[in-house]
Amino acid sequence: MPELSLVPEQQSPAAVTPPPGAGTGKPLSVTALRKTYGGVTAVDEVSMDIAAGEFVTFLGSSGSGKTTTLMMIAGFVEPDSGTITVGEREVTRLAPQKRGLGFVFQQYLLFPHMTVGENIAFPLQLRGIPKAEIRRRVGETLEMAGLSGLARRRPRELSGGQQQRVALCRALVYRPPVILMDEPLGALDKKLRDQLQTEIKRIQRELGLTVIYVTHDQEEALVLSDRIAVMRDGRIDQFDTPRELFERPRTPFVADFLGAANFLPGRLEESTADNDAHSLVRLDTGGLLRTRPHSLPQGNRVRAAVQPGRLGLCPPGDGFCTGTVETVTYVGTLVRVTVRADGGDRHMVRLELPAGRAPAEGDKVGLTADPADVSVFDAEDGG
Numbered sequence: 583m584p585e586l587s588l589v590p591e592q593q594s595p596a597a598v599t600p601p602p603g604a605g606t607g608k609p610l611s612v613t614a615l616r617k618t619y620g621g622v623t624a625v626d627e628v629s630m631d632i633a634a635g636e637f638v639t640f641l642g643s644s645g646s647g648k649t650t651t652l653m654m655i656a657g658f659v660e661p662d663s664g665t666i667t668v669g670e671r672e673v674t675r676l677a678p679q680k681r682g683l684g685f686v687f688q689q690y691l692l693f694p695h696m697t698v699g700e701n702i703a704f705p706l707q708l709r710g711i712p713k714a715e716i717r718r719r720v721g722e723t724l725e726m727a728g729l730s731g732l733a734r735r736r737p738r739e740l741s742g743g744q745q746q747r748v749a750l751c752r753a754l755v756y757r758p759p760v761i762l763m764d765e766p767l768g769a770l771d772k773k774l775r776d777q778l779q780t781e782i783k784r785i786q787r788e789l790g791l792t793v794i795y796v797t798h799d800q801e802e803a804l805v806l807s808d809r810i811a812v813m814r815d816g817r818i819d820q821f822d823t824p825r826e827l828f829e830r831p832r833t834p835f836v837a838d839f840l841g842a843a844n845f846l847p848g849r850l851e852e853s854t855a856d857n858d859a860h861s862l863v864r865l866d867t868g869g870l871l872r873t874r875p876h877s878l879p880q881g882n883r884v885r886a887a888v889q890p891g892r893l894g895l896c897p898p899g900d901g902f903c904t905g906t907v908e909t910v911t912y913v914g915t916l917v918r919v920t921v922r923a924d925g926g927d928r929h930m931v932r933l934e935l936p937a938g939r940a941p942a943e944g945d946k947v948g949l950t951a952d953p954a955d956v957s958v959f960d961a962e963d964g965g
Contacts (some may be wrong), residue, residue, distance in 0.1 A: 607634040607792030608669040608759035610655070615664035617650055624650045625661075626816035635790045637783070639803040642813035643839075648796050649764060651813070655794065656762050657681050668759055684753035684761040688768045692737040692748055699724070699733035702751045709756065723751045726785060743774045747781070754785070761786075763795045767802065779805050800840055804828070812836050834887065834959045841889040844931050846871065846903075847961065850882045860953040867925040869902040873956035883961035890918070891934040892955035895941060901948035905931065907941045921947060 610632045617625040625647045632638050640648035653659040655666055657678035666674045673681045692701050699720050706716045724730050727747045737745055746766060753761055763782075767775045783806055786793050797803055803810050804824045811821045812835075820827060820836045831837035834845065848865040861876045863886045871886055878884060898904045905923040908930070917940040919933040931949060941947055 607790050609634045610760055611667040613665045616662045623816050637786055637793045637808045639795045639807040639810045641803040641810050646813040647816035648813045652796050684758035686749050686753050686763045686766045688765045697734050698748050702755050705756050719755055723755045727751050742770055760792045837887040843887040843889050845885045845887050847885055850878055850884050867903050867923045871902040872953040873958050876958040885959050887957045888951050890932040893933045894950045896948040896950045898946045898948050901950040903949040907943050907945045910940050910943055
């Protein structure tokens with residue numbers, strides 16, 4: 583059965599029962615990990631160090647290499663080259679059950695003939711833990727996950743969110759050093775996903791767990807993670823905190839993937855490495871845009887990137903650009919606005935504004951941006 587390959591070697595009760603409140607995470611290192619399938623490179627020289635107790639997310643679209651990397655760490659896929667270390671122990675060629683890692687799948691994979699309590703107890707029974715200790719640990723884990731009172735139910739009697747909590751409990755009950763999660767909330771509706779994101783983060787912090795999480799959902803990654811590895815074509819484009827990724831993207835791909843950035847073409851008129859100054863970009867639309875300092879040579883063709891939520895409106899002629907409001911879309915607490923810029927190729931610019939400050943379609947407006955919110959990339963950098 584699939585669960586049998588997910589549990590570690592037998593350990594003594596002392597090894598799986600840390601002191602109350604103690605962190606159980608261990609650091610994890612991946613070095614030059616590579617995997618190919620025929621002539622296709624799925625993961626290409628991926629390296630990273632993950633600290634004990636850290637929540638790290640692999641974020642990317644389909645085919646980016648995020649799930650293959652996770653499966654190599656778990657032991658379900660053998661790498662062509664590279665090493666994987668948990669704590670001080672290299673596990674690269676070990677079978678999954680010998681790595682001591684917890685795994686939570688999207689599909690739950692609960693035993694339908696077992697009760698909730700029996701599902702959670704299963705990994706401890708395999709380790710020969712005494713029955714009294716199993717009852718204590720199962721009850722403690724159920725309470726932590728908000729499932730007290732459901733121990734005697736069968737999986738078919740639970741909602742999708744409750745089943746996912748049970749799957750998480752089963753992975754947590756023996757306190758593995760690292761928990762791996764492969765899009766565990768992908769099958770749930772948005773409201774339930776939001777609730778479980780909060781629960782997962784709370785449990786991770788309370789227990790000091792090291793978590794590696796895979797998702798293609800940018801918002802989910804930003805909410806949960808201490809750091810995010812943004813992956814593309816089998817490589818890591820940027821591995822950083824959510825704030826740094828969103829506010830200081832190092833590549834156009836990261837700027838676009840994390841925040842659907844506007845890219846405004848132009849030429850760099852002034853460039854400086856002085857942190858107290860700013861660079862100036864003459865946009866193709868004719869306006870002059872102040873940006874964060876940049877080291878690209880003056881005169882270079884560039885693309886200035888700014889997130890829709892970091893743009894503002896002003897009277898026509900006062901900002902870095904003037905244009906006409908094309909669309910206004912209400913999405914709850916905010917509105918999404920598109921503005922067709924005057925001049926040049928009449929570039930379309932997207933904004934996100936508070937719902938009470940929406941312009942009307944056809945309005946003439948100016949656009950403003952804080953220089954600290956504007957990144958600059960070489961026009962030749964297609965990534």
